Each structure stands twice: as structure tokens, then as C-alpha cells.
Amino acid sequence: MTDLAERRGAETTVYQPAEDSGLLAEAALEEATGRVLEVGTGSGWVAKRVDEEAGEVDEVVASDVNPHACRQARERGVEVVRGDLLDPFRAGAFDAVLFNPPYLPTDPENEWDDWMETALSGGETGRELIEPFLDDVERVLAPEGIVLLLVSSLAGYEEIRGRAADAGFDDEVVREESFPFETLSILRLSRRSPSSSGDY
Amino acid sequence: MKESLLDVVCCPLDKHDLELDVEDRTDEEILEGTLTCSDCGEVYPIEDGIPNLLPPDMREESD
Numbered sequence: 001m002t003d004l005a006e007r008r009g010a011e012t013t014v015y016q017p018a019e020d021s022g023l024l025a026e027a028a029l030e031e032a033t034g035r036v037l038e039v040g041t042g043s044g045w046v047a048k049r050v051d052e053e054a055g056e057v058d059e060v061v062a063s064d065v066n067p068h069a070c071r072q073a074r075e076r077g078v079e080v081v082r083g084d085l086l087d088p089f090r091a092g093a094f095d096a097v098l099f100n101p102p103y104l105p106t107d108p109e110n111e112w113d114d115w116m117e118t119a120l121s122g123g124e125t126g127r128e129l130i131e132p133f134l135d136d137v138e139r140v141l142a143p144e145g146i147v148l149l150l151v152s153s154l155a156g157y158e159e160i161r162g163r164a165a166d167a168g169f170d171d172e173v174v175r176e177e178s179f180p181f182e183t184l185s186i187l188r189l190s191r192r193s194p195s196s197s198g199d200y
Numbered sequence: 201m202k203e204s205l206l207d208v209v210c211c212p213l214d215k216h217d218l219e220l221d222v223e224d225r226t227d228e229e230i231l232e233g234t235l236t237c238s239d240c241g242e243v244y245p246i247e248d249g250i251p252n253l254l255p256p257d258m259r260e261e262s263d
Contacts (some may be wrong), residue, residue: 037208
């Protein structure tokens with residue numbers, strides 16, 4: 001599962017649901033409430049499941065940068081916006097934000113430059129999309145809002161936790177599954193309460 | 201897109217409100233139209249029910 005070529009398979013335009021999608025959906029069914037945003041929805045599979053099955057979710061909005069993904073998600077019945085990460089969303093709008101990011105570390109000289117690469121590649125570190133997401137996501141959260149972020153060990157678990165802490169979040173692992181070449185975790189991020197330790 | 205989407209989206213450049221102009225719609229949603237930033241005036245298309253809120257420089261390069 002570490003190799004971009006293996007993960008791409010035959011599909012070249014839209015990332016299709018896989019183990020990581022299942023893990024994110026399960027976490028969201030338990031943790032998400034109210035108005036939910038899924039960033040980088042791909043085929044729309046997670047967003048649709050959460051919309052249909054999550055008891056305390058009122059509304060799901062999804063986004064993707066890839067026009068093919070937007071069309072697939074819409075055909076699935078998901079309310080979708082084409083956009084770049086969190087840029088087109090209002091401050092304080094969401095009770096939960098879900099993100100299964102592109103995270104495979106990729107050699108810049110060995111990239112495909114197609115939509116499937118956009119769906120999979122996290123640049124040289126694996127964190128090129130995760131970091132700007134973490135830096136901006138607090139803005140779009142409602143006061144008690146949470147983030148559910150899929151983290152692969154391939155993209156640097158501790159580095160991602162550190163970046164989330166810098167952005168003002170406490171984290172908790174709510175799902176975890178190990179595969180031969182990586183461990184996938186769902187981190188639940190919530191705004192650090194003033195009473196908890198550290199910078200205060 | 202449903203009209204209620206306006207409650208959660210904004211101009212990706214300056215985060216101001218968007219004004220909706222409808223060209224074609226069903227009872228439930230808007231199929232074709234535009235979203236215009238109330239501040240900077242940038243116009244974002246809605247095509248086949250999907251608003252394209254990429255900033256203009258990303259909109260051109262990517263299909």
C-alpha cells in the first residue's frame with residue numbers, strides 16, 4: 001500500500017473508497033453532529049454515508065478540488081462545492097470537519113500530474129495538504145466543533161500531532177488500524193480548553 | 201446546490217458574502233447561475249448544480 005502506482009490501480013480520475021474511507025466513516029458516524037463538512041470528498045462515499053446514517057447529523061456539505069470528483073459526489077446525492085481545502089467556507093460554519101487527505105510521500109521527480117496524483121500525493125513529506133488544512137480549520141469550526149482527520153504513519157504521526165497542537169487543538173485517537181506498511185488513525189481534534197496544560 | 205449552501209460558503213479570496221444569481225433551477229436546487237462576491241466582485245460559476253469556488257488562478261488551469 002505504500003506505492004503510488006499500486007494505490008492508483010486502474011482508476012485515473014477519482015479516488016474510490018478504501019480502508020481509510022471506511023475508518024473515517026465509522027468515526028464520523030459516532031462523533032459527528034450538526035452541520036458537517038467533508039473536505040476532499042472524492043467519490044462522495046464518506047459524505048453520503050454520514051448524511052444517511054449518522055443520527056445526530058443535520059446536514060452534510062462536501063468539497064473537492066477535482067471536477068470529476070465533484071460530479072461523482074453530486075451523482076451520489078451529496079451537496080458539493082468545488083474548492084481548495086477550506087478557502088470557500090465561512091468562519092464558524094461547521095460542527096464537524098472530516099478530512100481523508102492525500103498523504104503519500106512522493107518524489108517530485110516521479111509524479112504523474114493527473115487527478116489521481118492530486119488525490120494521493122502529499123508531496124515530499126506527505127503533509128503538504130495536511131499542514132495548510134490544520135492551519136486554517138479552526139476558523140470554520142463552530143464553538144464546540146471538532147475535526148476528524150485521517151492520519152497515516154507514512155505521513156509522520158508525531159509531526160501531524162505537533163502541527164495540530166500549534167494550531168490550538170487537543171487530539172485523541174478514536175480509531176486505529178494497522179496494515180503491513182502503515183498504521184491508519186483517526187485523530188479527533190478539539191479546541192484546547194484554557195484549563196489544560198501548556199501555553200497558558 | 202441548494203440555496204441553503206449560501207449559509208456556509210463565502211468568497212475564497214476575501215471571505216465576504218456571495219450574492220446568488222439564478223439562471224436555471226428546480227424546486228430544490230440551483231443548476232446554473234453565478235455567485236458574486238459582495239466585496240471584490242469576483243464572479244464564480246454554478247454549472248450542473250456545482251458551484252466552482254476555486255480562486256480564478258486555479259480555475260483556469262485545472263480541467
